[in-house]
Amino acid sequence: MKIRVDREACIGAGQCALVAGSIFDQDDDGLVVLLTDTPSDEYVAFARKAATLCPAKAIALEE
Amino acid sequence: MMSVEEPGLIIVGASLAGLTCAQSLRAEGYTKKITLIGAEKHLPYNRPPLSKQVLSGKWQGSQTAIDSSEKFAELALEFSLGEIAIGLDVSSKEVKTNTRTLPFEDLIIATGASVRRLASTENMNRVHVLRTLDDSLGLRDALTEVKSAVVIGAGVLGSEVISALSDFGIKATVIDRMPAPQLPLTGGHFASRVNDLFLEHDVLTKYGVEIIAVREDESGITFELSDGSSVTGDIAVVAIGCIPNVEWLANSGLDITNGILCDSNGVAAPHIYAAGDVARWNNPITKKAMRLENQTSAIEQGLAVGKFIVTGESSPTTHPFFWSEIYGNKILMLGSLEAGVPLTIVHGSPSDNRFVAATISNGTTTGIVGWNMPREFRQSRSMMEA
Numbered sequence: 001m002k003i004r005v006d007r008e009a010c011i012g013a014g015q016c017a018l019v020a021g022s023i024f025d026q027d028d029d030g031l032v033v034l035l036t037d038t039p040s041d042e043y044v045a046f047a048r049k050a051a052t053l054c055p056a057k058a059i060a061l062e063e
Numbered sequence: 064m065m066s067v068e069e070p071g072l073i074i075v076g077a078s079l080a081g082l083t084c085a086q087s088l089r090a091e092g093y094t095k096k097i098t099l100i101g102a103e104k105h106l107p108y109n110r111p112p113l114s115k116q117v118l119s120g121k122w123q124g125s126q127t128a129i130d131s132s133e134k135f136a137e138l139a140l141e142f143s144l145g146e147i148a149i150g151l152d153v154s155s156k157e158v159k160t161n162t163r164t165l166p167f168e169d170l171i172i173a174t175g176a177s178v179r180r181l182a183s184t185e186n187m188n189r190v191h192v193l194r195t196l197d198d199s200l201g202l203r204d205a206l207t208e209v210k211s212a213v214v215i216g217a218g219v220l221g222s223e224v225i226s227a228l229s230d231f232g233i234k235a236t237v238i239d240r241m242p243a244p245q246l247p248l249t250g251g252h253f254a255s256r257v258n259d260l261f262l263e264h265d266v267l268t269k270y271g272v273e274i275i276a277v278r279e280d281e282s283g284i285t286f287e288l289s290d291g292s293s294v295t296g297d298i299a300v301v302a303i304g305c306i307p308n309v310e311w312l313a314n315s316g317l318d319i320t321n322g323i324l325c326d327s328n329g330v331a332a333p334h335i336y337a338a339g340d341v342a343r344w345n346n347p348i349t350k351k352a353m354r355l356e357n358q359t360s361a362i363e364q365g366l367a368v369g370k371f372i373v374t375g376e377s378s379p380t381t382h383p384f385f386w387s388e389i390y391g392n393k394i395l396m397l398g399s400l401e402a403g404v405p406l407t408i409v410h411g412s413p414s415d416n417r418f419v420a421a422t423i424s425n426g427t428t429t430g431i432v433g434w435n436m437p438r439e440f441r442q443s444r445s446m447m448e449a
Contacts, residue, residue, distance in 0.1 A: 008121070009112070011386050013359075013395060014441025030393065030437020052086065052366065055358040055384070057109050057129050 002062040009058035020046035070166040075148045076173030077101025080339025080361040087369025098141040113199035114223040151315040176305035176340040189284040209297035217244035221302035226389045236267040250402035307341045322354040329368040338364035359384040398430035410439040
């Protein structure tokens with residue numbers, strides 16, 4: 001799986017960092033920071049959850 | 064392959080809630096036929112950017128699309144856009160549309176809400192509303208040509224529009240029948256802060272007034288107000304809320320008073336569910352049924368309904384959430400702030416224009432707001448779980 005984030009769309013709700021803190025963080029403006037764009041298998045489900053819950057739909061997954 | 068005889072599941076409404084239901088059903092292992100019916104001709108798109116990035120001109124309309132066509136194909140949906148549901152027979156389990164009658168095993172209603180229009184202005188050329196992608200693109204075009212605008216409604220949408228007007232150098236007037244601006248779920252705590260922003264940006268404010276008459280001519284649009292004054296602009300933007308799309312259910316026997324009444328799993332009747340702006344779910348904590356018109360509720364209700372249909376399991380009740388950006392201030396709101404309960408400052412300071420604040424009553428945190436402090440806001444969200 002490959003993750004892409006759109007920082008222009010990101011609104012800093014932090015849902016991604018809440019459900020998948022090992023993949024997503026926030027910078028000082030609250031915008032998403034990707035810690036890894038290729039999560040290991042055990043984290044794929046968390047990445048998927050983050051993408052679904054993102055209210056700005058700023059996370060795209062290529063599987 | 065799926066047989067024609069199998070009625071399967073119908074989702075009426077192809078926006079975020081309906082689409083999330085479909086994603087959730089498939090993720091939970093639902094293998095039967097899913098038919099997704101949408102009245103709009105566009106593929107599902109995000110509404111929040113319509114009053115933000117699209118209106119300001121930063122984004123093309125196409126950037127609001129939710130997922131690509133390939134992603135939809137993976138869900139194996141029978142997609143029917145431009146089809147309008149016109150009736151529901153609960154006992155025979157059939158949906159009537161403008162083109163056919165469809166039997167179902169389970170039905171999810173996610174028909175959303177429509178913009179509320181101001182009486183007597185429906186056919187006026189200078190009057191805009193903002194609900195759909197086409198509305199947003201139309202308003203954006205108008206903003207490049209006008210010098211003044213009157214915004215009706217100082218809620219969150221009206222406030223975002225007023226803020227966008229200043230980016231275009233347009234003189235703004237706001238009219239509201241309430242005595243101050245109202246952000247949802249904030250218990251009135253930010254009325255004066257938002258009003259101060261309006262005044263700093265030379266917005267003419269007319270609060271606590273009713274509109275007595277509206278007149279449109281070649282020179283502009285004029286509103287006569289109950290205080291005896293009148294205001295004129297090149298255009299007007301009406302932002303006075305939405306009405307749930309339940310007219311087609313009038314004879315269904317469902318309770319559709321201000322949205323479809325559902326239990327805390329989204330069940331409106333046996334095998335009939337509702338999610339998103341059209342639904343009024345019972346909240347087991349507050350014991351109140353409320354319509355929650357926001358993006359995260361549409362997502363969370365969609366996920367919960369899909370899971371409940373497949374597994375019979377309930378999802379935990381979540382808190383409403385919305386965000387806004389007004390004159391560059393990033394506002395994040397979770398739960399609901401209580402009116403009359405003083406704000407507890409959790410991080411930062413209101414005088415620095417950066418803070419996280421909460422209302423806490425009897426030891427329970429009822430709402431948290433982040434004002435230009437998104438990271439600290441996220442870190443504070445755990446207060447709501449306590």
